[in-house]
Amino acid sequence: xxxxxxxxxxxxxxxxxxxxxxxxxxxxxxxxxxxxxxxxxxxxxxxxxxxxxxxxxxxxxxxxxxxxxxxxxxxx
Numbered sequence: 001x002x003x004x005x006x007x008x009x010x011x012x013x014x015x016x017x018x019x020x021x022x023x024x025x026x027x028x029x030x031x032x033x034x035x036x037x038x039x040x041x042x043x044x045x046x047x048x049x050x051x052x053x054x055x056x057x058x059x060x061x062x063x064x065x066x067x068x069x070x071x072x073x074x075x076x
Contacts, residue, residue, distance in 0.1 A: 014042075036065040 012021065016037065020028065040056030 034066070034068050 010021075020031070022028070038058045038060055040058050041051070041054060044051050
């Protein structure tokens with residue numbers, strides 16, 4: 001079986017716990033994520049990259065973040 005994968009241009013800015021990159025016909029069975037993230041700035045990656053004088057404020061006044069009620073009994 002020959003497989004040829006070619007990406008001419010693909011930009012992914014962030015991949016975290018609830019991310020995925022899919023193409024074509026597919027089905028993600030039992031795909032779940034239960035979490036909340038607050039991002040103020042992110043990360044600086046590279047050689048001699050610097051971020052100075054930055055102040056980020058996240059005003060999150062939720063009492064309960066992302067209430068989850070699961071009605072099924074799948075173990076996936």
